[in-house]
Each structure stands twice: as structure tokens, then as C-alpha cells.
Amino acid sequence: MTQRRGIALGWLETVVLDQLWAHGAADVATMHARAGAPRELSRNTIQSTLERLYRKGLADRYKCGRAYEYRARLTRGEWLTQSLSRLLDATPGTDSALVLSAFVDLAERTGEANLEALEALVRARRRERGDPT
């Protein structure tokens, strides 16, 4: 069975994407000043990180004069929803499913008849205890 795989981000890709969300579009020089220089990273490192984000479909780029300007393709909320959905849909027993504990199993359903029988059991126990229903 093929496991659904998500987009894994490296540490620097995470930092750069966070900057794109926080401050909007940026070219390599601007991003280097924001995220690269404070960490003593070269301009080439930032450029290849932006290109990786572009190739992974997480950033768009436009020609702006002689340089490319990059912007995030997804909003923070859209990224969160996609990432969580992928993990929630993971097949039980696969790698992704192992890093997640759900209050109620998301991949298997009890079935209406069983659910009603269990609810009746709980109601009966409440009646036995004299609790208001």
C-alpha cells in the first residue's frame, strides 16, 4: 500500500516560509537581509532555499526587474489545514499515523447499530444510578 506523503520542510525552509507569511513577498536580497544575515548564512543558501520552496509548490515567483520576487502560495491557515488533514487521513499503522493519537479513531467507524446499542447501555446505567437524563 502506498503511503500518502506530505511536504516535509527543512529547518531553513521553515524559517524562510515563516518570513514570507509574516512580511509578504521578497526577493533574494531582502530575504537574505531578514533571514540569512542574522544567522550568518550566505546569499546563495537563501536563494537555493527559496528555489526549493518554489519547486515544492509552496511559493510563487515573479520576475521583478532582474531578480525574482517570491511569495507564499498558501496562507498559514491553508498550510495548517492541509498538513493536519494529511496526517489525519494517514492509514492506520503507517508512519504518519504513529505520531498521532486521536480522541476517537479517525479511520474506523463504529456503525450506527453499535453506536445506538452503546448509547442505550450508558442511558440504562444512568437510570440505574438515578441520574436525571
Place this chain on the structure above:
Amino acid sequence: MSAELGTLALSLLALLGFGVLTSLGSALAWPALERSLRGSHPAQRARWLFAFATAATWLPLLLLCLCLAPGFLALIGVSQDHCLRQSDRAHLCFAHPRLALSLPLGIVLSAAIAVLVAGGVRGARRLARWHDELSGLGLAGGVSLASGARRIDSPRPFSVTLGLWRPEIWVSSALVEALPSAQLEIVVEHERAHVRRRDSLRRLVAAVLSRPHLPIVRRRVLAELALACEEACDESAARLGDRLAVAETVLAVERLIAQATPHPSLVGFGDGGVAERVRSLLEPAPAEPASALHWWLGSALAIGAMWLAHPLHHLTERWLGWLLSVL
């Protein structure tokens, strides 16, 4: 050097033998263990199941260490040199290695090293990928609730604990809006128990170290471990007040998810442990496990292991000798 490699190959052969014995022994012992754990406190059950699942890896390693112990103890001067009385061809001792590396032993050694390296690389790559995926999720933020959980806008009702080292609780807006506050408190308390117990990490380690078990045994043990973890967290949530309220919350969330599932035919109908959890919550609270029991068992195991080292060492040398004569 060839003699040391010969002893190393012999040790790996012994490890393989112990692994096979442990897997077969576990398959025979599993029905009895499953019966004896029924009715015990879920937290205790989870500990036993974790020990049983991982035994497929640690028990063969422990047996090998015991086999090698007499040689090492003699080497550091703690016990008498047992090698002088020994002239077996299969001699498990790094202090006095005698067996030259032959072709069959060379093949065993190379295959074992290749499997270990490939397994290690694969495991490290998987861990790195999980780490990257989860750190990407952490980046996405989310609104923090007063309970310490994070709320995410989603039409799908769910509540999950995500992560291995520092797990985080995520609750969807659909669940927050649909559940009364008392039930939401129960849900978050259940998830907090997962965080405290590090259940994701526990299940991951169990899944990795249980690989040498027979597949049918491994599947059952891991499913029972997952259920025991859920029930242990239900017991924690029940400390908020009412066991029946926890049962009702489990059923309410199950119903909400069932209603929100767009294509019910695409999901499995195995109930995901809901029936067992609810039935367990309808019973009186199980007795808390006695913590001293583990110390007693651990001490007994350590004494027994020391007592077993010499007989096990000689027995292993004997069957390895027989194996070499066949090879």
C-alpha cells in the same frame, strides 16, 4: 583479527538464534498474557504490552550479553577464567577468541552488518521526515485555547495529540462548537494524558522494536497497546468526576465524526476500540497498579539473569558448535 571477527560472527549467529526463539516463544505465550491482563488497570496493561512488544528486540540482546558475560567478567578479573577448561570449537569469548573467520561465518557477519546498517539508515531517514513534517506544522500556528490546546479552523470534528518529544493538542473549531464545555474539558484532559504519558513515542518505539515478532502476534500486541493507551487516558479524564460522562463524550465525538464523514464507505468499520472503551468505563474504576511490583520483578530478573549466565553461555556454545559442524 580473524579470530575476533570469527567470535563476532558467532555472536551474531547466537543473536539470530535467540531472536527466532523469542519470536516463537512470544507467539506461544501471547494468549496466556492476553488473558492474564484482562481486567487489570489500563496503565499497567500498557506497560506490560510495551515490554512484551519490545521484548522481540531487547530479550535476544539481553541473552547475548549474558552469553558473553563470563568472558568479559574473566577479562576484568571479577571471576575465574572459564576458557582454560573449554575447548569447544564454537567459543563465545572475546578475551580468548579461537575461531577463525570461515566462509559461512563471513557470510553471516556481512549479512548481519548489511541488515543493521540498512535498518539504521532507513529508521534515521523516517525519523528525520517525521520531524520535518511536524516542525512544519508547528510553524503554522493556530489559536491557543485556555486549556493549553490549539484550536484550528476546520469543518471536520477532531481532537488529536501530535508529536513525539513535545506533543501538542489540536482541537478543531467544529468540535469546539459542537460539544458542551464539560465534554470538551473531558476531551482535552484525555489528550493531556496522552501528552503526559508520551503515548505517541511509546507506540512508535513499540512499533519499531516489535518487528522481529511474528506478524500476526505483532499486529495483535500493537492493537492492544493502542487500546490500553486510550483506556489509560480515559481513566485520567474520569478523574475529573464521572466515568459515565467520559463514556458519553466518547460516543458523542464518535457520532459527530460519523456524521461529518463525507464518504462513509471509504472508512473501516472496526469501531476503533470505541465499544471496548465504553464498556470499560461502565465498569467500576480498576485498582491502581502497585508501583513496588515492578521493582521486585526487575530485581528478580536481574538476579535470575546473573545466575543463568554460565549455563546459558555453555548451552549456546554447544548448539553453535553443532550448527557449525552442520554448516
